[in-house]
Amino acid sequence: DTEVTQTPKHLVMGMTNKKSLKCEQHMGHRAMYWYKQKAKKPPELMFVYSYEKLSINESVPSRFSPECPNSSLLNLHLHALQPEDSALYLCASSQGNREVSGANVLTFGAGSRLTVL
């Protein structure tokens, strides 16, 4: 199994709603990532979890709350979002080891397209 699965594929929410994006991988990867991507732009890193601990938070507003319940799952809880938060949210994973010899490839899911009304 070499996939990262994201649900839902599409989400429309109001500014007062609470919703969650989910991500799952079964490749034994120990690093998991959330990226935000606007149209025609590169992915912007939001959060990194290494061995289920939050290791990088790129100054993301608190209306985005990540959670890593176990090594296979990553959630992004959304609350009180703004219309400018509408974007494609990409989950990714990598081996997470500082191996000099490995390629340590980043594997992406297909994304969750979020629209905030």
Added chain:
Amino acid sequence: GDSVTQMEGPVTLSEEAFLTINCTYTATGYPSLFWYVQYPGEGLQLLLKATKADDKGSNKGFEATYRKETTSFHLEKGSVQVSDSAVYFCALRDLSNTGNQFYFGTGTSLTVIP
């Protein structure tokens, strides 16, 4: 710090034309280099990779060579097809730093016309 500079697009080519997308990098340590491709409405997919100087990554007719002397990793394909229309991202991961961070270029949009 680490960064990737990528050729600005968009690029429009006729089918069977030669493709080059330039990518240069700055890294403090020993980066691995990657090209990712994103088709419309999808996530990013790994296209090819190289982990050390002079390595050549290749896949689906695309090639890129890790050139340490010029800090470059240019993507090439000898004969593009309409199905190659996508956005291409150059990326690096510096294995000498303690984080698990990957750095992406700005992306180059390629359109191939029949």
